[in-house]
Amino acid sequence: xxxxxxxxxxxxxxxxxxxxxxxxxxxxxxxxxxxxxxxxxxxxxxxxxxxxxxxxxxxxxxxxxxxxxxxxxxxxxxxxxxxxxxxxxxxxxxxxxxxxxxxxxxxxxxxxxxxxxxxxxxxxxxxxxxxxxxxxxxxxxxxxxxxxxxxxxxxxxxxxxxxxxxxxxxxxxxxxxxxxxxxxxxxxxxxxxxxxxxxxxxxxxxxxxxxxxxxxxxxxxxxxxxxxxxxxxxxxxxxxxxxxxxxxxxxxxxxxxxxxxxxxxxxxxxxxxxxxxxxxxxxxxxxxxxxxxxxxxxxxxxxxxxxxxxxxxxxxxxxxxxxxxxxxxxxxxxxxxxxxxxxxxxxxxxxxxxxxxxxxxxxxxxxxxxxxxxxxxxxxxxxxxxxxxxxxxxxxxxxxxxxxxxxxxxxxxxxxxxxxxxxxxxxxxxxxxxxxxxxxxxxxxxxxxxxxxxxxxxxxxxxxxxxxxxxxxxxxxxxxxxx
Amino acid sequence: xxxxxxxxxxxxxxxxxxxxxxxxxxxxxxxxxxxxxxxxxxxxxxxxxxxxxxxxxxxxxxxxxxxxxxxxxxxxxxxxxxxxxxxxxxxxxxxxxxxxxxxxxxxxxxxxxxxxxxxxxxxxxxxxxxxxxxxxxxxxxxxxxxxxxxxxxxxxxxxxxxxxxxxxxxxxxxxxxxxxxxxxxxxxxxxxxxxxxxxxxxxxxxxxxxxxxxxxxxxxxxxxxxxxxxxxxxxxxxxxxxxxxxxxxxxxxxxxxxxxxxxxxxxxxxxxxxxxxxxxxxxxxxxxxxxxxxxxxxxxxxxxxxxxxxxxxxxxxxxxxxxxxxxxxxxxxxxxxxxxxxxxxxxxxxxxxxxxxxxxxxxxxxxxxxxxxxxxxxxxxxxxxxxxxxxxxxxxxxxxxxxxxxxxxxxxxxxxxxxxxxxxxxxxxxxxxxxxxxxxxxxxxxxxxxxxxxxxxxxxxxxxxxxxxxxxxxxxxxxxxxx
Numbered sequence: 001x002x003x004x005x006x007x008x009x010x011x012x013x014x015x016x017x018x019x020x021x022x023x024x025x026x027x028x029x030x031x032x033x034x035x036x037x038x039x040x041x042x043x044x045x046x047x048x049x050x051x052x053x054x055x056x057x058x059x060x061x062x063x064x065x066x067x068x069x070x071x072x073x074x075x076x077x078x079x080x081x082x083x084x085x086x087x088x089x090x091x092x093x094x095x096x097x098x099x100x101x102x103x104x105x106x107x108x109x110x111x112x113x114x115x116x117x118x119x120x121x122x123x124x125x126x127x128x129x130x131x132x133x134x135x136x137x138x139x140x141x142x143x144x145x146x147x148x149x150x151x152x153x154x155x156x157x158x159x160x161x162x163x164x165x166x167x168x169x170x171x172x173x174x175x176x177x178x179x180x181x182x183x184x185x186x187x188x189x190x191x192x193x194x195x196x197x198x199x200x201x202x203x204x205x206x207x208x209x210x211x212x213x214x215x216x217x218x219x220x221x222x223x224x225x226x227x228x229x230x231x232x233x234x235x236x237x238x239x240x241x242x243x244x245x246x247x248x249x250x251x252x253x254x255x256x257x258x259x260x261x262x263x264x265x266x267x268x269x270x271x272x273x274x275x276x277x278x279x280x281x282x283x284x285x286x287x288x289x290x291x292x293x294x295x296x297x298x299x300x301x302x303x304x305x306x307x308x309x310x311x312x313x314x315x316x317x318x319x320x321x322x323x324x325x326x327x328x329x330x331x332x333x334x335x336x337x338x339x340x341x342x343x344x345x346x347x348x349x350x351x352x353x354x355x356x357x358x359x360x361x362x363x364x365x366x367x368x369x370x371x372x373x374x375x376x377x378x379x380x381x382x383x384x385x386x387x388x389x390x391x392x393x394x395x396x397x398x399x400x401x402x403x404x405x406x407x408x409x410x411x412x413x414x415x416x417x418x419x420x421x422x423x424x425x426x427x428x429x430x431x432x433x434x435x436x437x438x439x440x441x442x443x444x445x446x447x448x449x450x451x452x453x454x455x456x457x458x459x460x461x462x463x464x465x466x467x468x469x470x471x472x473x474x475x476x477x478x479x480x481x482x483x
Numbered sequence: 484x485x486x487x488x489x490x491x492x493x494x495x496x497x498x499x500x501x502x503x504x505x506x507x508x509x510x511x512x513x514x515x516x517x518x519x520x521x522x523x524x525x526x527x528x529x530x531x532x533x534x535x536x537x538x539x540x541x542x543x544x545x546x547x548x549x550x551x552x553x554x555x556x557x558x559x560x561x562x563x564x565x566x567x568x569x570x571x572x573x574x575x576x577x578x579x580x581x582x583x584x585x586x587x588x589x590x591x592x593x594x595x596x597x598x599x600x601x602x603x604x605x606x607x608x609x610x611x612x613x614x615x616x617x618x619x620x621x622x623x624x625x626x627x628x629x630x631x632x633x634x635x636x637x638x639x640x641x642x643x644x645x646x647x648x649x650x651x652x653x654x655x656x657x658x659x660x661x662x663x664x665x666x667x668x669x670x671x672x673x674x675x676x677x678x679x680x681x682x683x684x685x686x687x688x689x690x691x692x693x694x695x696x697x698x699x700x701x702x703x704x705x706x707x708x709x710x711x712x713x714x715x716x717x718x719x720x721x722x723x724x725x726x727x728x729x730x731x732x733x734x735x736x737x738x739x740x741x742x743x744x745x746x747x748x749x750x751x752x753x754x755x756x757x758x759x760x761x762x763x764x765x766x767x768x769x770x771x772x773x774x775x776x777x778x779x780x781x782x783x784x785x786x787x788x789x790x791x792x793x794x795x796x797x798x799x800x801x802x803x804x805x806x807x808x809x810x811x812x813x814x815x816x817x818x819x820x821x822x823x824x825x826x827x828x829x830x831x832x833x834x835x836x837x838x839x840x841x842x843x844x845x846x847x848x849x850x851x852x853x854x855x856x857x858x859x860x861x862x863x864x865x866x867x868x869x870x871x872x873x874x875x876x877x878x879x880x881x882x883x884x885x886x887x888x889x890x891x892x893x894x895x896x897x898x899x900x901x902x903x904x905x906x907x908x909x910x911x912x913x914x915x916x917x918x919x920x921x922x923x924x925x926x927x928x929x930x931x932x933x934x935x936x937x938x939x940x941x942x943x944x945x946x947x948x949x950x951x952x953x954x955x956x957x958x959x960x961x962x963x964x965x966x
Contacts, residue, residue, distance in 0.1 A: 027881045030843065033874075036881055058884050082832070105832045105842060153880060168798020174872065174922045221801060245802070252814040252837075253805030259834040260797030285945035286802060314743030315651020318704060319728070319769060322736030331735040349565070349588040351742040354735075359588060360513065389657065394516050397523060397636060401541050402510045439657045462768035 007206045008131035009198060011099045013142045013188055015075035018043075019066060019097065021050040021088055022079035022104075023057050031079040032058070033151045034103070034139070041148045041156065048073055065091060072096040077139065077149055082106030085135065086120055093128025101149055102134035108194050108262030109136055115262075118196055125197055136261060137193025138169025141176075141186055144212060150191070152176050160185025162293045163213035163240075165203040167192055167261045171219045171286055178287075183442060183451045184294060187212040194261050201229040208236030215297030217289050218244040218280075220271075221256075222263030230278055237279035238482050241296035241474050245283045246271045279477035281470045288466065294456040295467035299433035301475040304382040305329045307468060308375050309355035311387035311461075312367065317355035320385050320437070320461035327469025331355070332380060341374045364390075368419040369426060376430040383471070385464050388438040388457060390416055390446050416446050424453035433471055437464035490689045491614035492681060494582045496625045496671055498558035501526075502549060502580065504533040504571055505562035505587075506540050514562040515541070516634045517586070517622070524631045524639065531556055548574060555579040560622065560632055565589030568618065569603055576611025584632055585617035591677050591745030592619055598745075601679055608680055619744060620676025621652025624659075624669055627695060633674070635659050643668025644697035645776045646690035646723075648683050650675055650704045650744045654769055661770075666925060666934045667777060670695035677744050684712040691719030698780030700772050701727040701763075703754075704739075705746030713761055720762035721965050724779035724957050728766045729754045762960035764953045771949065777939040778950035782916035784958040787865040788812045790951060791858050792838035794870035794944075795850065800838035803868050803920070803944035810952025814838070815863060824857045847873075851902040852909060859913040866954070868947050871921040871940060873899055873929050899929050907936035916954055920947035 004010050020038070022031035035049060035058055048069045049057035056062055063069050066076070066088070076092045078085060078100060085104045092100060107118040118135070125132060133140065139149030143159040152173040158180055166172050169191040179185055187210060190203045200218060207213045216236065223229050233242060247253035248265025249272075257263040275282050281296070283289035307329050311317035321331055331354045334342070339352050345366045351357040356375070361367050375384050392413060399409055407415065427434045436457040442448045447457050458464040487493050503521070505514035518532060518541055531552045532540035539545055546552050549559070549571070559575045561568060561583060568587045575583060590601040601618070608615060616623065622632030626642040635656040641663055649655050652674040662668055670693060673686045683701060690696045699719065706712050716725060730736035731748025732755075740746040758765050764779070766772035790812050794800035804814055814837045817825070822835050828849045834840040839858070844850050858867050875896060882892055890898065910917045919940040925931045930940050941947040 025884075025886045027878055027885045032881065032885060033877050036884065040880060109834075110832065151874075151877060153876065166798065168796070168801065170796035170798040170872075174796070174799075177924075178922050219798060247801045247805035250805045250808035252808040253801055255814070255836060256792070256797070256801035256804040256838050256840075259836045259838070259840060260801055285806065285943060286798075287943050287945070309739070313651070313653035313657070314739070315649065315653040315702060315769075316657075318651065318730045318736055318739035318743055321739040322730035322733045323768065325733035325735040331738070349593065351592075353738060353742045355739050355742070357739075357742060389653075391516075391634075393636065394634060395510055398510045398515065398519055401508075401519065402515060403508045439661050441660075460768060460770050462770070 001205050001209055004206055004210050008099065009202060009206045011074050012101065012133060013140060013147065014145045015099070015147065016045040017048065017071055017073040018045060019048045019050055019069060019073040019076040021066065021076060023049050024051055024054060025057060030103070030151060034077065034079060034149055037148050037150060037153060041146050041154055043146050066095045066097070067091060069095070074099060076100045077103065079103040082117070086117065086124065089121060090124050093124055093130055098130055100130055100132040101137070101139045102132055103137060103139055105136040107135045109260060118194065122196055132197045133190065134193040135196065138173055138191040140191065141172060141189040143185060155180055158185030161187050161212065161214035161297045162217055163187045163207035163210055163215070164189040164217045165192060165200050165207065166190065166219035167195070167221045167263060168219055169193070175290070178290065181442060182294065183448065184290070195224050199224045201225050201232050204229070204236055205232045208232065208240055213240060215293045216240055216242045217293050218242060219286070219289070220244055220246045220248070221261050222248050222265040226274065230274060233278035233280060234481060238478065242278070242280045243283050243289050243292040243296065243470070244275055244280050245286060245289045276477065279474065279481045281474050291458055291463050291467045292470040295435055295471050296474055298454050298456055299435065299471055300431050301478065302382045302433060302472045305472050306332050306381050307383040307385055308334070308381045309385045310371065310375060311355050312358035312361050313387060313389060314357055314359065316387040316437070316461040317357050320387060320465045321355055323462035323465035324385065324468065327466050329465070329469055329472060335378065335380050338374055338378045342371060345371050364416065364419055368423045372423065373426055376427065376432050383432060383468055384434040385461070385468055386434060386436045387461050388436050388447070389440060390444070392416065413445065417449050420446050420449040420453065424450065424455055427455060433468065435464040435468050437461045484688050484692055487689055487693050490685070491582065492685060492689045494557050495584065495616060496623060496630065497628045498582070498630065499528040500531065500554055500556040501528060502531045502533055502552060502556040502559040504549065504559060506532050507534055507537060508540060513586070513634060517560065517562060517632055520631050520633060520636055524629050524637055526629050549578045549580070550574060552578065557582060559583045560586065562586040569600065569607065572604060573607050576607055576613055581613055583613055583615040584620070584622045585615055586620060586622055588619040590618045590679070592743060601677065605679055615680045616673065617676040618679060621656055621674040623674065624655060624672040626668060638663055641668030644670055644695065644780045645700055646670045646693055646696035646698070647672040647700045648675060648686040648690065649673065649702035650678070650746060651702055654702045658773070661773065664925060665777065666931065667773070678707045682707045684708050684715050687712070687719060688715045691715065691723055696723060698776045699723055699725045700776050701725060702769070702772070703727055703729045703731070704744050705731050705748040709757065713757060716761035716763060717964060721961065725761070725763045726766050726772050726775040726779065726953070727758055727763050728769060728772045759960065762957065762964045764957050774941055774946050774950045775953040778918055778954050779957055781937050781939055782918065782954055783914050784961065785865045785916060785955045788955050789815050789864050790866040790868055791817070791864045792868045793854065793858060794838050795841035795844050796870060796872060797840055797842065799870040799920070799944040800840050803870060803948045804838055806945035806948035807868065807951065810949050812948070812952055812955060818861065818863050821857055821861045825854060828854050847899065847902055851906045855906065856909055859910065859915050866915060866951055867917040868944070868951055869917060869919045870944050871919050871930070872923060873927070875899065896928065900932050903929050903932040903936065907933065907938055910938060916951065918947040918951050920944045
């Protein structure tokens, strides 16, 4: 596959004419929420709601059945009761619709009857040449096409670089709010459900050639075509990092996956081996998956595992150092030359060991520019972990009580933002990964600025250290795959 | 020690007359921020700023030196340049001040000269009978006494149940904002710095008899009196859970701790053994430390490791199951009797395996009351993990576009809050731990309500499962200690 246009997933992610079968004017209906989200995302194509009795659905003209739609839609979204899915699906085929998303559940995950129903789905698809996602999924989101078939609202400003394929709809939709906390978003996101036709491997291959996708996240309960997955993943991860969470390796996780998507899981050791063989970084939780995606999707590769921790708070420095060590990284002592360059920039109460600890600083220019520059230029370091804290609020609370500050607070805030811009430029100009962390969040303007300029600010020093460990692992696996 | 009044830490945490030595009217001065935070927390006692030239500091009358203060303060906070700390400390002793917090750094952590200075501090303390915290710390916070000597503002509504002792000031002060995200707070918090006089063991003993403290968090770079620590911790953890993070067990963490507080660390295995022997739960990160404190400070003990995962989203159910398994918990199949009771409460597309997965629900009363009641009453289960998601926003976006909803949205919001109240009552009425999780945050009124009623809502299913694992570990260790 050369471009996403080569994939049957392309029309599913970029439709112009969409039939929505199962929406109504009742809010407790899942199809209604889905149609409303398609509408509220400002989708540019045509929408054809299908409903057996209503003339209008959410203000759009509705059709009694698929055959009455005046054109041939290029995609059908099916969210009807299980018992009529097959009939509706066949009608779609008869109409000439060649792509579908089947949201309805009640198939393989629901026992023997369900298995038969799922086989029948596949038979109908083959008869009419339909390619589909699902059943038992939540659909897809493609912010660039303003297309969101899920039950959750997608914030349009969050078009992102993470391509996501998930057997859980929740880890597409409920992540909208998680990603928004960090200013991140999906490039394209697939909830594949039971993977009856298009599976994780198909979506992975598609995302591997997607130009908007800089990193791929996978949530896996069980692979359907392991050989194909391995073949594709080894190819994709040569240029796009892949991060995977796998839950089928424990007894409880395997049973849960079986009930959820009818997945057949394999032993943890086997999956671990597959991931390593494919250059896939494994995450232990969904939070970690997105932490790793953030780092791998924004930072250059590492040539080695030597990192510097830069902080002005001892505790965060020590926890970062401890976590980095556990994640397979090394904190070498700084070279004499680097120490010399830093000596006048770090207060006497600070430390020039690694971590480099300011303990306290009044000079933000040193903190944001001069010190990072020295560290970025040190060839004995392969990456930088930087802990951030800026006291704007503290300063604000002192206003009016103290002698005039050195600079007025508004200027100070502007100055901090300017420093962030310079800092990000400095980092981008060197080919060395830098991951930030802070217990301050995106509600702080300086954190938002750094994040929007492509500097990940993880929510804790330990999480930034583990993300750097993931970046190192990927760098080494990719080297092995491409050498 | 029977009560906190028996400890020399009591006057440090509950002073009436405080000398603040080193504040000025310049905002870039650390002492100024500290004095301002004492003032802005509405401290009820008297404050005596000491400054060599100023007549007023932040609007308060200032004194040229300690001897000029018209009364004998019961506490001195010293935040002056390193070179005059000893002189100021001696003046405090001469004045009759018997308790101090020494914030200034430049002691053991700063090399040989610093070591001598630190010995001299101790000598002066012994000469005058002064008990002190620090040096090289950030001081203390005691919300109940409205007393905060740190550089960060403490939100007064966050008086909490977590007693914290930390060698890092950051893990007191910068946690204010972290805890606020979850409606949590400190009962009392100590930044012990170099532990020259009062150390982690002293503070642990104090918190062990503090009635406002339901759980104790420790951030450790190295223990100064390990035998005493073990004796105290074994006693305290018989009734108050202790959660510890230790960073000195890796080469990088040990070096960082040495530079930070001059701590002498020990091998990871030794500390691991000490923790187990003392019934202390170990956390791998600061986030995890507070997750565990939340669970252990609010939930009853577990009799065994059998848990049910309750969810309406398959993915979060499967990740919780997988994480629970890895944390040493078991997800048994539900009994026939429990399945029978649940059959009509769970939709056909859902699952009665463990996880109990609704997949989708329209009946919030079943979700919040009827199903949890069945699980809480099942004697084959020792704890419940519940994943929460409530779609108020989705419903709001549909308003005005659909036929009248079953209930108006304001009533629906009220109804959800009422259900939360009933749910929390139900949980409290059974002696069984329940931990919630959600990717929705405290900005959602229903999450805030649950949290304020004592139901922890961890930020991810995996984190709730690991916190339940910590609760199980503590339950078993405590049983072994008290049997």
